[in-house]
Amino acid sequence: MTMMKKFPRSQRFNRLLVVLAAVLTTLPVALAYVDDALSFAYEAANPYAQQGYVIREDAWGGDLGSGEKKAVTAQLFRGNNYIFFLATDVDGASLRVNIYDSAGNLAESKSWQRGRFAYAEIKPKATGTYYAIVEVLSSPEERTGWALVYGFRK
Amino acid sequence: MIRVFFTLLLTAVMAAKATAQPPAKQIDLSQFPADTVDNVVVPVPSEVFAVLDKLGNPNWREQLGAATTYPATANRAKDALLLGTVIADGFIAVEAEDSERVKEIGRNVLTLAEAINVRKSVVARSNSIVEKADAREWNAVRREFDGALQDVNQAMVELNDGQLAQLVSLGGWLRGTEALTSIVQEKYSRERAELLHQPLLIDYFDKQLASMSPRLRRNSLVDEVGKALEQIGPLVKKSSETEIPAETVAEINRITSQIVEMIRAKAG
Numbered sequence: 056m057t058m059m060k061k062f063p064r065s066q067r068f069n070r071l072l073v074v075l076a077a078v079l080t081t082l083p084v085a086l087a088y089v090d091d092a093l094s095f096a097y098e099a100a101n102p103y104a105q106q107g108y109v110i111r112e113d114a115w116g117g118d119l120g121s122g123e124k125k126a127v128t129a130q131l132f133r134g135n136n137y138i139f140f141l142a143t144d145v146d147g148a149s150l151r152v153n154i155y156d157s158a159g160n161l162a163e164s165k166s167w168q169r170g171r172f173a174y175a176e177i178k179p180k181a182t183g184t185y186y187a188i189v190e191v192l193s194s195p196e197e198r199t200g201w202a203l204v205y206g207f208r209k
Numbered sequence: 210m211i212r213v214f215f216t217l218l219l220t221a222v223m224a225a226k227a228t229a230q231p232p233a234k235q236i237d238l239s240q241f242p243a244d245t246v247d248n249v250v251v252p253v254p255s256e257v258f259a260v261l262d263k264l265g266n267p268n269w270r271e272q273l274g275a276a277t278t279y280p281a282t283a284n285r286a287k288d289a290l291l292l293g294t295v296i297a298d299g300f301i302a303v304e305a306e307d308s309e310r311v312k313e314i315g316r317n318v319l320t321l322a323e324a325i326n327v328r329k330s331v332v333a334r335s336n337s338i339v340e341k342a343d344a345r346e347w348n349a350v351r352r353e354f355d356g357a358l359q360d361v362n363q364a365m366v367e368l369n370d371g372q373l374a375q376l377v378s379l380g381g382w383l384r385g386t387e388a389l390t391s392i393v394q395e396k397y398s399r400e401r402a403e404l405l406h407q408p409l410l411i412d413y414f415d416k417q418l419a420s421m422s423p424r425l426r427r428n429s430l431v432d433e434v435g436k437a438l439e440q441i442g443p444l445v446k447k448s449s450e451t452e453i454p455a456e457t458v459a460e461i462n463r464i465t466s467q468i469v470e471m472i473r474a475k476a477g
Contacts, residue, residue, distance in 0.1 A: 109351050112359040113250045126241040130252050130409050133400075134260030153232040161234050184409040186238060189246075205250075209259035 091144035092116060093202035099172050100140040100204050108138060108206035116202040119191040127187040127203060131179045135207045139187055141173040143201050148194035150201060155186045168192075249413040251378045253355050254300040254385035257404050262304065264401055267392045269305035273298065276310060278317050279473060281324030286428045289373040290472045292321040292361065293380020299338070299354045301388055303347050311342035311350060318357055325373060330364035331357050372425055375417040379434060380472060382410065386441075387469050390462035394455070402453040405461060411442045430471060437468040 093114055100110045115127045131137055141152040150173045154163040162185060166175040179185065191199045261267050279295060281288050295317050302310040315338035322331045334357040341349040358377065365374035386405070393401040418426070418435045425431055441464055444457050 104348070104352075107348065109253075109255065109348055109355075111250065111253070112352065112356045115246050115248060115250065117246060124241075126238070126245045128245060128249060128409055130249075130407055132252070132256055132260050132404055134263050134404075135256060151232070155236055155238070157238070159236045159238045161232055161236075166232070182403045182406045186241070188232075188236065188241075207256050207259065209263050 092142050092200045093204070095142035095144055095171060096140045096202045096204045099142055099174070100138070100206055103138055103206055106208070108136075108208045110204060110206040114202055114204045115187075115189075116200070118198040118200045119189070120198055121191055121194050124188055124190045127189060129185050129187060129205070131177065131182070131185045133179045133182045135179070135209055137177050137179070137205055137207050139175045139177075139203060139205045141175075141189055141201060141203045143171050143191075143194075143199050145171065145194055145196050145199045148196065148199045149192040150199075151190045151192055152203065153188050153190075155188060156181070157184045157186075159186075249409065251382060251410060251413070253351070253358070254297050254381065254388070255303065255351050257385060257389050258300060258304050260404060261389070261392055261401065264398070265396060267304070267395075269301055270307065272388045272391060273301050273305055273307065273310060276313060277473075278313065279321065280475075281321055282475075284428070284430070285325055285373060286376055286425060287430050287472065288321055288324040289376035290380035290383075290430065290434065292318065292325065293377040293382070294384035294469055294472055295321060296354055296358055296377070297381040297384035297388070299357075300351065300385070303350050303354070306345065306347060308342040308345060312339045315339050315342070322357075322361060325361075325365070325370070326368060327361050327364035330360040334360055372417075372421050375414075375421075376431070376434075379414050379417070382414065383434070383437070383465050383472070384469050387462065387465035390458050390465060393458050394462055397455045397458065399452060402455070402458050405445060405453050405458065406448070408442075408446055411438065411445055414438055415442065433471055434468060437464050440464050 093116060096114065097110070104110050117125060119125060139152055139154065141150050143150055148171060149168060151168055152173045152175045153161060153166055154175050154177045156162040162179070163175045163177045167173070175187070177185070187203060189201060189203060191201065279291050295314060299311060299314040299318065302314055315335045318331060319328060319335040322328045334353050338350055338353045341353060358381065361377055362374040365371055389404060415438055418431070418438065421431070441461055444461055448454065448457055
């Protein structure tokens with residue numbers, strides 16, 4: 056049986072301070088790596104602006120462990136072409152993004168992965184909710200910060 | 210050195226193995242709710258307008274109406290909603306390729322941003338909007354209006370005013386939907402009406418309003434916006450995505466026109 060160690064109030068308070076300090080010091084780091092991932096995602100997307108795509112300023116981001124997935128919901132309109140760029144700042148990490156419709160069917164017309172980047176393209180067959188499934192396939196880090204940006208063109 | 214080599218080799222092998230699998234043709238989305246990213250990126254009006262342009266030749270100048278500058282009021286919730294509608298007007302002016310109106314709207318954005326304490330964050334955007342409108346770089350202007358929305362949002366979150374930022378987005382969506390329904394109404398087609406199939410956004414805005422502070426929810430204009438959404442939601446959800454009837458489009462136009470008029474009415 057494992058015994059739960061009890062601490063006197065002052066010790067518990069000190070521990071709380073330590074935990075709070077740890078959270079406050081790691082939070083900016085967590086936000087920073089998402090920011091770095093975002094910079095990489097924009098770097099990958101920017102050449103498409105020259106092709107007439109409007110790259111959105113708003114984006115999604117977070118962190119995942121190897122083999123973990125997240126679903127990102129997006130409202131897409133039939134008649135537009137959409138491109139999604141997923142990136143991380145972690146060297147050696149491999150990511151994937153795929154687009155599914157609201158019935159769970161793979162809906163993208165093209166996708167690829169290159170180094171720290173992944174890409175998916177879709178010309179929606181219907182207007183509505185779509186799901187971008189973001190996945191960290193492998194990474195040398197325990198948690199991998201990611202950012203997903205998208206652009207559209209008529 | 211050998212250990213580093215083997216670690217790299219192992220990582221490469223694992224990556225190759227992981228990337229070798231093609232994506233599943235079908236997934237069970239019910240497995241994802243707990244793993245869904247909470248934030249929704251609200252589409253900018255030009256995403257819808259781009260499709261409308263493709264489906265016909267809308268009269269964007271008519272949608273823009275007469276030039277009007279909206280002054281700030283003492284009601285911050287109203288100013289946030291108003292700012293959203295003015296930014297949406299900016300997107301309409303871009304479609305109309307009316308550089309003078311774009312510049313006026315860019316300046317109006319600045320006035321309203323000042324009223325909600327985020328002027329500093331949008332000065333550069335406003336200047337850039339004016340500059341790019343002069344150069345008639347329309348895609349760049351679209352991106353600057355989008356950027357203005359994000360800058361306002363971020364500045365408000367930093368000021369612990371994230372809920373007001375949601376009202377900016379909501380104001381923009383309501384004005385964009387008013388313009389969309391007005392154009393679809395003029396020349397109805399199923400293809401055009403399908404653009405209103407936005408259940409995700411309606412649910413998102415509903416949740417945002419429901420989670421607002423009691424003080425904000427007591428604001429009479431925010432209450433009216435909530436009522437408008439309550440009316441629009443079922444209209445969109447009961448229609449199939451490929452069949453949003455003309456009467457539904459007309460009804461959504463009536464609701465959004467009314468609420469945009471209330472947002473823009475002078476504080477009395």
